[in-house]
Amino acid sequence: MVLTNQDMVDLVAFRRKLHSMPELSREEAQTAREVQAFLKATHPDWTLTDLGGHGIAAVYEGREPGPTVMVRAELDGLPIQEISDAPHRSATPGKGHLCGHDGHMAILAALARELGRQRPQRGRAILMFQPAEEDGSGAAAVVADPRFRQIAPDYAFALHNVPGLPFGRVALTEGPVNCASRGMRIVLTGKTAHASMPETGLSPVSVVADLMPKLTALGKGGLLEEDFSMVTVTHAKIGEPAFGVAPAHGEIWATLRTLTDAGMEELCASAEQLVLSVAREQGLGVEVSYDDIFHHCENAPEAVAHLRQALDAENVPYDRGDLPMRASEDFGRFGQKAPAAMFFLGAGEKHPSLHNPDYDFPDDLIPIGARVFMRTLRNLLG
CATH class of the missing domain: 3.40.630.10 (Zn peptidases)
Structure with a gap:
């Protein structure tokens, strides 16, 4: 040419x-x-x-x-x-x-x-x-x-x-x-309360704080071999920017990454099991969805x-x-x-x-x- x-x-x-x-x-x-x-x-x-x-x-x-x-x-x-x-x-x-x-x-x-x-x-x-x-x-x-x-x-x-x-x-x-990758969006739902009486509500604060390091720990890291996996927390949100309200809403966004599609299915299952277990233990509602899905x-x-x-x-x-x-x-x-x-x-x-x-x-x-x-x-x- x-x-x-x-x-x-x-x-x-x-x-x-x-x-x-x-x-x-x-x-x-x-x-x-x-x-x-x-x-x-x-x-x-x-x-x-x-x-x-x-x-x-x-x-x-x-x-x-x-x-x-x-x-x-x-x-x-x-x-x-x-x-x-x-x-x-x-x-x-x-x-x-x-x-x-x-x-x-x-x-x-x-x-x-x-x-x-x-x-x-x-x-x-x-x-x-x-x-x-x-x-x-x-x-x-x-x-x-x-x-x-x-x-x-x-x-x-x-x-x-x-x-x-x-x-x-x-x-x-x-x-x-x-690598395969996908964005995992976790939405946690509780009940608002006055900031002076947080015990009357149901806040996702402790669950968000607990889940972020646990999600990251699911990734094995290491060499890019068949069992490689990685979880990167990219965004988190708790409630609204107000001093008088104990929040009811929390979100965590994380990118899941594996070398293969088969590995991604396993990582998603592990992440979902973790999220549901931690959230339900605290009585919170939870929804999981995925965006930016790459095979x-x-x-x-x-x-x-x-x-x-x-x-x-x-x-x-x-x-x-x-x-x-x-x-x-x-x-x-x-x-x-x-x-x-x-x-x-x-x-x-x-x-x-x-x-x-x-x-x-x-x-x-x-x-x-x-x-x-x-x-x-x-x-x-x-």
Whole structure:
């Protein structure tokens, strides 16, 4: 794959425009319009829009029968205030593309340019711009959309940039590469009382204080092996900000994390048993619910083999790196439908970390990611 100077000028401008206008999960309407406008000039054979929300799938068909190969990027940004002096910094207060999804979209835009110039010989190339990755709902919504059957892939590929990894170096391995995680919301209900007579009410204060360290202790920690687990308390609330009322309401939010989906089922069961036991012992009502549900992401050996072949051909250095990683990724949903693999592309050892307020995607990664994906597509589709 050869990107011209003009291609790079256009792709960088596209990436930076997206960077300046971040939208949160399930709100990516304008981002989707910008992607559609860029894709239109590459003349895909057909396009699905509003897929699982604001998702877009652009289809480039070959002349002969063959496999369907999907490459995925993400549309959404984060609810984080960006700290930057760059001209393309976020123009939306409290929101920022601080995970690099703007760069991932630009990489797929580069693929669209190449596929527009030269269709695959066989099969179909699908460029999937997925909504709502950051809250874990997007891939599930895309797969649940009845129209997904029209583009069901035989292989699915994705990447994520990784600060801390040497620039342009790839981490890749078979098996689990991203942990399962989910947000556990615990709501405790008692009875209010006057602050001078707390004994006439039923307060959740002692239960909240008791549960937080006990929940954390459920996590085994340690190496990222099959029995790895972690519980992180992220938020707690007791009553309302008033001095005259002993509270009746308490909440604890915690993120549960395991290497595998099977481990997550076990951790959830243990956490629920703990919460119910402690709350009911004190006579409190209790409700448990879950948000931001991410399945673990597993790289299929046959899909990894295709990426390795492409990396070798493109002379991109790679090894196992520090995989698997604790962070979650909802690309795992696609891996439940077809052999799938994600590789992790180094953004530089000293580059600001993902989700940091000063993070910005390195534009020079665009051609590297595009070359690896394009070589994978050509190897599979011709």
